[in-house]
Amino acid sequence: MHMPVINSLKDLQQKVDEWIIKHGGYWAPLAMLSAALEELGEVAREINYYEGFKPKKQNERQLKLGEELADLLFSLICIANYYNIDLNREFDKVLIKYLERDSTRFL
Amino acid sequence: MHMPVINSLKDLQQKVDEWIIKHGGYWAPLAMLSAALEELGEVAREINYYEGFKPKKQNERQLKLGEELADLLFSLICIANYYNIDLNREFDKVLIKYLERDSTRFL
Amino acid sequence: MHMPVINSLKDLQQKVDEWIIKHGGYWAPLAMLSAALEELGEVAREINYYEGFKPKKQNERQLKLGEELADLLFSLICIANYYNIDLNREFDKVLIKYLERDSTRFL
Amino acid sequence: MHMPVINSLKDLQQKVDEWIIKHGGYWAPLAMLSAALEELGEVAREINYYEGFKPKKQNERQLKLGEELADLLFSLICIANYYNIDLNREFDKVLIKYLERDSTRFL
Numbered sequence: 001m002h003m004p005v006i007n008s009l010k011d012l013q014q015k016v017d018e019w020i021i022k023h024g025g026y027w028a029p030l031a032m033l034s035a036a037l038e039e040l041g042e043v044a045r046e047i048n049y050y051e052g053f054k055p056k057k058q059n060e061r062q063l064k065l066g067e068e069l070a071d072l073l074f075s076l077i078c079i080a081n082y083y084n085i086d087l088n089r090e091f092d093k094v095l096i097k098y099l100e101r102d103s104t105r106f107l
Numbered sequence: 108m109h110m111p112v113i114n115s116l117k118d119l120q121q122k123v124d125e126w127i128i129k130h131g132g133y134w135a136p137l138a139m140l141s142a143a144l145e146e147l148g149e150v151a152r153e154i155n156y157y158e159g160f161k162p163k164k165q166n167e168r169q170l171k172l173g174e175e176l177a178d179l180l181f182s183l184i185c186i187a188n189y190y191n192i193d194l195n196r197e198f199d200k201v202l203i204k205y206l207e208r209d210s211t212r213f214l
Numbered sequence: 215m216h217m218p219v220i221n222s223l224k225d226l227q228q229k230v231d232e233w234i235i236k237h238g239g240y241w242a243p244l245a246m247l248s249a250a251l252e253e254l255g256e257v258a259r260e261i262n263y264y265e266g267f268k269p270k271k272q273n274e275r276q277l278k279l280g281e282e283l284a285d286l287l288f289s290l291i292c293i294a295n296y297y298n299i300d301l302n303r304e305f306d307k308v309l310i311k312y313l314e315r316d317s318t319r320f321l
Numbered sequence: 322m323h324m325p326v327i328n329s330l331k332d333l334q335q336k337v338d339e340w341i342i343k344h345g346g347y348w349a350p351l352a353m354l355s356a357a358l359e360e361l362g363e364v365a366r367e368i369n370y371y372e373g374f375k376p377k378k379q380n381e382r383q384l385k386l387g388e389e390l391a392d393l394l395f396s397l398i399c400i401a402n403y404y405n406i407d408l409n410r411e412f413d414k415v416l417i418k419y420l421e422r423d424s425t426r427f428l
Contacts, residue, residue: 008115012198019202030244031374034365037251041362042149042354043186047136050190055350056169069187070197074139074205076183079150081178083157088179090177091119095126095176138267141258144358148255151248153380160245222329226412233366238378243368254361257400261350264404281418282403284411288419290397293364294390297371304391305333309340312395 009087016077026082032075039072116194125186133189143182149175223301230291240296250289257284330408339397347403353396360393 020026027035046065048054080087127133134142153172155161187194234240241249260279262268294301341347348356367386369375401408 008118011115019401020206023205023401027121027374030242030248031369031372032153033154033251034247034369034374036147036150037247037365038145038362038369040321041359041365043143044140044358047140047186048352048359051136051352053348053355064191066192066194066197067201069183069192070194070201072137073180073194073198074201076176076179079154080173083128083172084174085173087173087177087180090173091180094174094177094181095122098126098130101244107194116342125305128283134267135351137349137355138262138265141351141354144258144354145255145262148252148258151251155245155248155252160241160243171241175314222332225329229416239418247365247368249359250364254357257357258354261354262398265350279404279412280401280406281407281415283397284408284415285405286397287394287408287412288415290390290393293368293388295331297386299387299390300385300396301391303360304387305394308388308395309336309390312340312344 013077013081016074017081020078020081025092029079029082032079032082034077036072036075039075042068043072057093061100063066116198120184120188120194123181124188127185127188133185136186136189139182139186139189139202143186146175146179146182150179225299227291227295229294230288234292234295240292243293243296246289246293246296250286250293253289254280254288257286267271332410334398334408337395341399341402347399350400350403351398353403357393357396357400360389360396361382363389363393371402 026032043065045054046068050065077087079085080090109116133139152161152173153175157172184194186198238318240246257279259268262281264279291301293299347353364386366375369390372387398408400406401411
């Protein structure tokens, strides 16, 4: 019998849902995707700074990779909520998929 | 006093860390970013299907947005882990930031 | 007097426009953006292969970075056409912006 | 006999190459990809503004989608140059691919 590994995402999805309902409702899916892309772009900028490829302009704030990752996580959860996707279940399945991929790599 | 809203991500980060340690360790950050981009690209394809802009080829699997979102979540957590980012704390701060942005919108 | 550096993109925009008109017209802008993201995600996958982070599955085609970059270029031009953006002019301005950024970097 | 449709990108690739050589050389490929992602993220932000999903902050500049698309085009060409990809040839092949896809859609 398969025991779920991940059970912590339901709460998070619930909290984001309450937040969104209170603050105007979900955007259209392609607009949420566009917002997620904007956030991943900001993650990219931060990582290029961290890894030394890009100097920060002086008037920019200090490194804020954590904030950008959390923004991205927020928009990811919004998309999942919009489509009634159970992230616990999907994340569990992904871990199993990775395990199987890994276990057959050297056969 | 500020009470944390989100406390469910520590476990998830821990589980992903154990998984990664057992399976070869973290990639270089820009390679993890590239993987996250690949996953967001697959989320994009699925959403364009859902929203009716793109027909699926017959030999492609059924819609699998949940799986793509979980893949993206996995790579997001890998990046956070690599940089020792506490996603609970960052997610909390993001919720507060959104609340403040919202509360001043109509002043 | 400023002489244009780039004058080769007008033709390309024109050809793509003729192609699109003949084949059903432009998609909604956010759907074109989503398509561009999907293509950039495929560029990301190819670069991670080239740079050695990811093995190709055996049933996947050989490396095809050139094709993915051309797909991305196509969707980029579609977005520019949709919004009546003159890419020659914008590209010229970008080259000038980069020159100025560069020339002040060491002051 | 197949006649090339697109012949305008060689010049552009050449000009970007001269520019890059003069200004420090190409970045590592994954860093160029990260820069391209950052630019596509800015394109995303602009499109969400144009399409009405996001208000601009007052201290932000006016809409600048053209500039962001040209930035993206620049980084796309850098990646192509780095890998010695002939964009004319690849773009031609993509147009042919799209034509074939289209012509079989209703069979």
